[in-house]
Amino acid sequence: MTTAISMVGLTKHYKGVQALTDLTLDVPAGTVYGFLGPNGAGKTTAMKVLAGLAKATSGGATVNGVPVSGGGEHRRQLGFLAQDPRFYGWMTGRETLRYVARLRGTDTGREQRISTLLERVGIADAADRPTRTYSGGMRQRLGIAQALVGRPAVILLDEPVSALDPIGRRDVLGLMQELKGETTVFYSTHILDDVERVSDHVAILDHGRLVKAAPTHVLLGSFTRNMLRVVLGGASTETESALRLVTGVAAASLVSRDGEEWTYEVTAKDRASAEVQAAITRFAVDAGLTLIGNSEETLDLETVFLRLIDQKEVAA
Amino acid sequence: MTAETATLAPVVSHRQGSLFLGFGTVFRKEVAEWVRGRRALIVGGVSIAFAALTTIIPFIVPKDSPGAAALSMDPTFNVLAGWSGLTFQIVAVLATMSLMSTERDRGTLGWNLTNPVSRTSILAAKWAAAMVVYGAVGVFLPIAISAAIGTVVYGAVPELGTVGLFALLYLTVPAFYIGLMVALGTGLKATAGIAGIGFLIMFLPSGFGALLPIINEVSPTSIGAWAMAIATGAPASVLTIGGWIVALMVLAVGAKIVFDRQEF
Numbered sequence: 001m002t003t004a005i006s007m008v009g010l011t012k013h014y015k016g017v018q019a020l021t022d023l024t025l026d027v028p029a030g031t032v033y034g035f036l037g038p039n040g041a042g043k044t045t046a047m048k049v050l051a052g053l054a055k056a057t058s059g060g061a062t063v064n065g066v067p068v069s070g071g072g073e074h075r076r077q078l079g080f081l082a083q084d085p086r087f088y089g090w091m092t093g094r095e096t097l098r099y100v101a102r103l104r105g106t107d108t109g110r111e112q113r114i115s116t117l118l119e120r121v122g123i124a125d126a127a128d129r130p131t132r133t134y135s136g137g138m139r140q141r142l143g144i145a146q147a148l149v150g151r152p153a154v155i156l157l158d159e160p161v162s163a164l165d166p167i168g169r170r171d172v173l174g175l176m177q178e179l180k181g182e183t184t185v186f187y188s189t190h191i192l193d194d195v196e197r198v199s200d201h202v203a204i205l206d207h208g209r210l211v212k213a214a215p216t217h218v219l220l221g222s223f224t225r226n227m228l229r230v231v232l233g234g235a236s237t238e239t240e241s242a243l244r245l246v247t248g249v250a251a252a253s254l255v256s257r258d259g260e261e262w263t264y265e266v267t268a269k270d271r272a273s274a275e276v277q278a279a280i281t282r283f284a285v286d287a288g289l290t291l292i293g294n295s296e297e298t299l300d301l302e303t304v305f306l307r308l309i310d311q312k313e314v315a316a
Numbered sequence: 317m318t319a320e321t322a323t324l325a326p327v328v329s330h331r332q333g334s335l336f337l338g339f340g341t342v343f344r345k346e347v348a349e350w351v352r353g354r355r356a357l358i359v360g361g362v363s364i365a366f367a368a369l370t371t372i373i374p375f376i377v378p379k380d381s382p383g384a385a386a387l388s389m390d391p392t393f394n395v396l397a398g399w400s401g402l403t404f405q406i407v408a409v410l411a412t413m414s415l416m417s418t419e420r421d422r423g424t425l426g427w428n429l430t431n432p433v434s435r436t437s438i439l440a441a442k443w444a445a446a447m448v449v450y451g452a453v454g455v456f457l458p459i460a461i462s463a464a465i466g467t468v469v470y471g472a473v474p475e476l477g478t479v480g481l482f483a484l485l486y487l488t489v490p491a492f493y494i495g496l497m498v499a500l501g502t503g504l505k506a507t508a509g510i511a512g513i514g515f516l517i518m519f520l521p522s523g524f525g526a527l528l529p530i531i532n533e534v535s536p537t538s539i540g541a542w543a544m545a546i547a548t549g550a551p552a553s554v555l556t557i558g559g560w561i562v563a564l565m566v567l568a569v570g571a572k573i574v575f576d577r578q579e580f
Contacts, residue, residue, distance in 0.1 A: 086423030
């Protein structure tokens, strides 16, 4: 696997504030990587260090193999969208992209690239208007276009959808998904639904420390890989203890009862949930119960996130 | 994960050294901002009006008014007359005091720095673009128009060598004040504070200079008088140009050190 961004021991102190502590993280190339954390977790600080807007107190980082430094060379490798993007109000959207393209040395096919990007982010109609007339959503879209104009290996998006209306949010998330494979998208957010929808990797940051980093499906599965949700019709108070005796079951507990439907959370001894599922099916048939549900438990990212953060709080 | 490097996008070849990375593009943007923001028009209008007025004063003063007889009718003298005062220096400060603070306020300074641009390039491009535009519309154009007016009203062509040399040497004045404004703008956020310190530096040496003449001689704020002296063949101190060079170097190094340390 190739690495687009590598952070090693990144630490940042502000006056009296520890914004980042020993952040070590590799972002695989070509992925859409969600950088998740509550407000004040240090996401924007890490982004600013990568963009060269802030200096790390210690540690280092590379972007597409180029060390992050004050000289600005590494910024050829990345496009950046700030949380609240600002541009020259007297420039039009097209001129803004032309300015960035020139800074990035994009000469060949520049105008075509600019027109394509303006179409892609949905502001082609306003391309020749001064940006001072743009709404917040339009500035956000222009910000994404300017991040992409130099065909960078990595784009850093700091809260790219937080200022957008539902339609704009859907469009931008769709665009981020389209970029998968074309470039590496490393974006920060506190909106968990978005991460679950578009990210194939996720890192969770809290109080400046990395809590967890993993492919999204692995992270979601890490809390539920031994868990089954079993719904039985016609069960009784004895069924719970009977379930515990089924081969491969480590624990079983009644979660809820809705009329004749009894819902149990069953924990398998190992990861052999498929075998346990089969054993539970046989148990239901043998006991004369109606098997309504027998599936692996799934958790949404919000639940996983809260569990991770809560665990950390408890450990602290 | 391995440390192998991604190759999804090509690495663009470097065209300039790191120190002046992106200078040309930022310079063009700065010039465009001067022109499209009408600052160049205002500086040109004020400078031309003042230069023209000071050129024709002896011509328009009634001949029977007190002191009229003492006024020179020499076109060269009258073209240069207005440039010995502080008006053009004040215009230079007012026109450039917000070069950095406006960018900082609107958030575009930080945005620029997310692109492949060195901090030195931003400072250098701001200074150079202001020099080019201010030099053209705030120095050369007013002097050229004054010379043309002087020729018409006094019936003789001014000494073009003297006037031309003065125009060239007078560029040292905006060079210092623009450098001062850019340097102060790296450390100060408020435009009023930048202008205030600029005016203090403009007026303070002449105040102390009355007590201790050497201060006037080495002060970079005396560079306008030095330019006039050189152009007209009057005695001029080498300490003045020396002080000006040292001051510009201090401003350049100081601005770079302060700006390089800043975070956005």
